[in-house]
Amino acid sequence: MQDVPLLISRILSHGSALHGTSQVITWTGESEPQRRSFAEIGARAAQLAHALRDDLGVEGDDRVATLMWNNAEHVEAYFAIPSMGAVLHTLNLRLPPEQLAWIVNHAADRVVIANGSLLPLLAPLLPHLTSVEHVVVSGPGDRSLLAGVTPRVHEYEELVAGKPTTYDWPELDERSAAAMCYTSGTTGDPKGVVYSHRSIYLHSMQVNMAQSMGLTDQDTSLVVVPQFHVNAWGLPHATFMTGVNMLMPDRFLQPGPLAAMIEKEQPTHAAAVPTIWQGLLAELGERPRDVGSLTQVTIGGSACPPSLMEAFDKLGMRVCHAWGMTETSPLGTVARPPAHVVGTEQEFEYRLTQGRFPAGVEARLTGPGGERLPWDGESAGELEVRGPWIAGAYYGGEGAQPLRPADKFSEDGWLKTGDVGTITPDGFLTLTDRAKDVIKSGGEWISSVELENALMAHPDVAEAAVVAVPDDKWGERPLATVVLKDGATADFAVLRSFLADEGRIAKWQLPERWTIIESVPKTSVGKFDKKVLRRRYAEGDLDVTRI
């Protein structure tokens, strides 16, 4: 067989030629969105590559960062930068500024391409960025914010204008770096995950498999999941492979504009985290719109509440769970129910799992004592995965050596996901907790998430977080931290009985330690920040009752 490397430039060339009339549609907040054909994207990607090379001096595996919303220019950067041999570094604009600066410096980005609307975030960072030589600005926004900065400032459109619309993309090693993305990292410094051309190519094929997202050129995908979030789950690459139109919300991520763009552009598919959908659902309840085109919705990032899934089913939008993480490119599982349960009551149960592993992702469960656990749907262990689009290391230890911390990679090279869950005999994953949050009590594991969900089912509880605290007898025991609703009357004894009732929680798992808090601390991406609670407990900052 011919030894043809799997390169992103091949995806680009294919999409822009054979699916040249497919479109990237970017919402502008005005009546008419920006429409750019794949052929134009291909031509402009070539122009951008010429500009980066000739005007900005990008060479070798230089890192070029993007601080951008989902839009056509960001897609152009997605293809131009890796295709020319450089490395696309997508910056998460939701991170705290000091973390962003740390990440840019750690990656040694030479160029930042930024949307004008994000200059208020970028400008104050620039004095702290040690490697950035050029800033390229695209789209509306106040350029005066960049007055007096050290890096040279360029207009995206001026850079690309007049450049040749084709580029002789180099034949690279398919294992060379194509893109990178830092995990937000609730503990320690952020960690860079480097995607190769090979991993992105294979991942794109997987996304396009009928058993995964299964999109074709008959589809339009509303890509709400940010391009700075694990390559928008691989959609920009996957769509160029098959001519799927992309509908890009740019900065218009509020429920109102999302409903408007669905009604106007009639996407058939959408991908986003649950909170986005919760907002959209409320919006549609208040202001009904024709969203009938949207029949398939991929939800990842965190689990979709069953009530939300049912509400979308009623609207004719079929929700499909997927699970993954920055380190898994991200497609790790997709929850398409197996043939034998379709049409039965079990179908919904299967849809609530995180999903089934595809052929490219091998999985195993490791128990509290390091033992391998069976796939029986009951044994909970830490999930470890292996595959050609799974990270084998992090970027840049000393001397740019790859980092393989022992809590992240097993001795035989599998990724330790840090997620705890069960797997059914037919390979469906259900996550029950994060490994760092699970309570190791007397050699058994107690799921903090299970306790939290059970607590939050009580009508008086607004939010609840459960963390492990040291215990002389059991090693660790759960501490329940509860946010009560206004006017709530329940006390800890009532809540404890509620947990025990109807076997919701096994008796030995019930918390003895309880405390009321004002609100649960959250990370930059809106997840419970349990390390703050653990620290507050350790510092004696919580008023704990034992019952």
Next chain:
Amino acid sequence: MQDVPLLISRILSHGSALHGTSQVITWTGESEPQRRSFAEIGARAAQLAHALRDDLGVEGDDRVATLMWNNAEHVEAYFAIPSMGAVLHTLNLRLPPEQLAWIVNHAADRVVIANGSLLPLLAPLLPHLTSVEHVVVSGPGDRSLLAGVTPRVHEYEELVAGKPTTYDWPELDERSAAAMCYTSGTTGDPKGVVYSHRSIYLHSMQVNMAQSMGLTDQDTSLVVVPQFHVNAWGLPHATFMTGVNMLMPDRFLQPGPLAAMIEKEQPTHAAAVPTIWQGLLAELGERPRDVGSLTQVTIGGSACPPSLMEAFDKLGMRVCHAWGMTETSPLGTVARPPAHVVGTEQEFEYRLTQGRFPAGVEARLTGPGGERLPWDGESAGELEVRGPWIAGAYYGGEGAQPLRPADKFSEDGWLKTGDVGTITPDGFLTLTDRAKDVIKSGGEWISSVELENALMAHPDVAEAAVVAVPDDKWGERPLATVVLKDGATADFAVLRSFLADEGRIAKWQLPERWTIIESVPKTSVGKFDKKVLRRRYAEGDLDVTRI
């Protein structure tokens, strides 16, 4: 990213574990077909590998041949042999015996696994096979035919019985040989195409993409295309990737049994060459059956006549053209009409093309003078392709060096398909002729196939073949060889006018040389054997009229 090789053993492990309840259903001609779950196939593949290694001494990249119909045991061989590191060599049971013997000797097969029903073909060959040490027989058939042969004879079921049901599959180089298949080769010796683990893995992903066959575990695929014919178009591998059930006809390839198995097992998909479907259609006309489950039919091997496509449409079976060849694994194109023509009159035109190239297959057209031709839907040239599942050489020249004949591979490594056609701007291929059959007349190309189709549209013509013959003035001119129907009255002048009428054929392309023949000579796979006609013309064996 982790450096995990793309191996067939991974497809097997995935399918037999995560899709363990999916089935290979083999027709037995009796009321109950044989049903074997993917889990059982996985266990038996491991047993077969143990038997091949421990009992038969298979090691390294030894070639193990199969002379088998489509059935569960053949699927087991498909996975066991490459997974253990050996090379699966599928033998085309339709080839003339002397060619089969040549092929087995050329590949130096050490073992042949044969269906009992094929022993009448195999037994007389054995004295001519120089490398075969073992014959393994599976399924019904008269074993006495093997009495007194030199190789040791084994029963498949006895070999696998009691062997361990797991095997520690080796971590191979993904570029190592996994399987091979010889082209039937109308000119010269047959040529071996060697598939690697990588090429088969990537091809399987492509087959499963929604834009290609797009099957999931909700499907059952009736695999009529033989497993000895380019790996049954990749279906056994692709189905194990996603849990698609396989319905295998074994030796029951006649229209009656095919209709019966469709009615009983309700496949959703089927794959076969047009002649099979023509027979099935006639059968269903005579004896209607419930074939409503079958909604998607992949047709390849040669073009599907429009009338057949329409007839299947009426039955609710959506025909989808695909094009490929042994050298392309085979998936080269799939004719899913582009979004913008769906529902319009153009849709049917697009479905009649060979289809669009997927991202993994790059294509170009080379004209009569070696020039690159545009994708304008009109310029006809020889199709050349490149990609990770496209052959880069043939097997086994002197000293097992790869063979790269200049008429098959361009200097820069692309495969010359030997097919002549046009490509639309959006990448849809229409084949018009074989390069060796096209008539090179005064620097222009005349399609022999176009002339044949136009001739065969005349009611008096049963069959017609057109071949190039030398011409002093033009280099080459077409010779029309015609088989008339019984009682036909048309003469050559009438036929010539018929061709010219309504602009069917441009005037300069009309044949001057005509002859009547009894029947068109055919190759072993039923294609017109034009070299026989050319030879008969050269030897003065045809009674040619010039008009």
